[in-house]
Amino acid sequence: MWTTVKNAAYSLYARRLTAQLAGANLPRHVAIVMDGNRRWARQAGFADARIGHRYGAEHLDEVLRWCADIGVRHVTAFVASVDNLRKRDSEEVGNLLRMIEEVVAERLTRPSSVWQIHPAGRLDVLPDSTRHALKLAEEATRDNDTPFHLTIAIGYDGREEILTAIRSLLEEQGRAGHSVADVARRLTADQIATHLYTSGQPDPDLVIRTSGEHRMSGFLLWQAAYSELYFTDVYWPGFRKIDFLRALRSYAARRRRFGA
Incomplete structure (x- = not known):
């Protein structure tokens, strides 16, 4: 009885939040730091906290449905940093990557998926x-006639991305016969942006981080310069639709200044 009442109240509140967002200024691009998988698993009573990675990876598929339903056309998901891959227990990292392979290969490339994938x-x-698995997913969804784009940030470090972009730009200009002095004199932010991992994608309007941590952890350092930030205490596998809608409501209530 109590579960039925609770579910009904939840559904009513979700519909109310959705109605509040009708006609609101919603983000075109949402970036998500999917944090708290292991803590969620321990809180849920699992003996092996690594099982949280499976729930976290599978939950991405559900959150993408919410985004598509409400019209968020670009999503960037922070799966793992370079430091995560290098410093964490190798068995845990292997488990996380297997979960990502399964979700990407088996769910996000199925015919019913509307997302074009960009590693x-x-x-x-x-x-x-x-x-x-990532390359196959990128190739399999490349020709999808869809406005929805998912960028999977994995093995990612924002500072290294900027450094790599500048190196690539210098190499390109060098091959064209330009000196370093010439490049420095004409260098623009837009030129660097075209060499980032996310070249061709719009900058995120809203960055959501779960788990209660209030930091960016090197995520999209260049691209998120003017993004709105939203932090929630909820762990990623427990991130509910109402939590997502609350983040959008918070965004819609803000007046973006873009550094002004």
Whole structure:
């Protein structure tokens, strides 16, 4: 009885939040730091906290449905940083990457999926199987006639991305016969942006981080310069639709200044 009442109240509140967002200024691009998988698993009573990675990876598929339903056309998901891959227990990292492979290969490339997939990060630091799954997903969804784009930030570090972009720009200009002095004199932010992992994608309007941490952790340092930030204490696998709608409501209530 109590569960029925609770579910009915939840559905009513979700509909109310959705109605509040009708006609509101919603973000075109939402970036998400999917944090708190292991803490969620421990809180849920699982003996092996690593199982949280499975729930977290599978939950991404559900959150993408919410985004598509409400019209958020660009999503960037921060899966793992370079430091995560290098410093955490190898068995835990292997488990996380297997979960990502399964979600990407089995769910996000199915015919019913509306998302075009774009990997972003140091793919060379990933195991062959993960790199292969991401490349196949990118190729399989490249020609999708869809306005929805998912960027998967994995093996990612924002400072390294900027450094790599500048190196790529200098190499390109050098091949064209330009000196370093020439490049420095004509260098613009837009030129650097075209060499980022996310080239061609709009900057995020809203960055959501779960788990209660209030920091960016090197995520989209260049792209999120003028993004609105939203932090929630909820762990990623427990991030509910009403939590998502609250983040959108918070965004809609803000007046963006873009550094002004």
